[in-house]
Amino acid sequence: MEEIGNPISLPASKSIVNRLLIIEAITGKKILTPKDISCGDTRVLAEALSSQTTRKYIEQSGTAMRFLTAFLSIRKGEEFVLEGDERMSARPIGALVDALRRLGANIEYLHHEDYLPIKIRG
Incomplete structure (x- = not known):
């Protein structure tokens, strides 16, 4: 393999940045x-984490939904509502919620079982 000779800079992966x-x-x-x-x-997750609301x-970020559902579940004494756009609200999240509940998370579906929006009590 021939060397190019010039360094290149690649953006960080979405997966690593979210973590x-x-x-x-x-x-x-x-x-x-x-x-x-x-x-x-990554923008959606960063904004949600920095927001005081x-x-x-x-929006329609499944990645942000998964990370935030788990993260907000450990925020003791705090309560959050997690919601997305129409497309995100049509994606089932029951497997994630069930797994987190088995670990002690307090999560309630606000409209339809297995779908956003959800209320998370830390």
């Missing part, structure tokens, strides 16, 4: 720069 956003939220330490948050899913709107 780092959760680590930042848990530890309170800044790891990422604004340029790391370059795709829709108890209603978290995740």
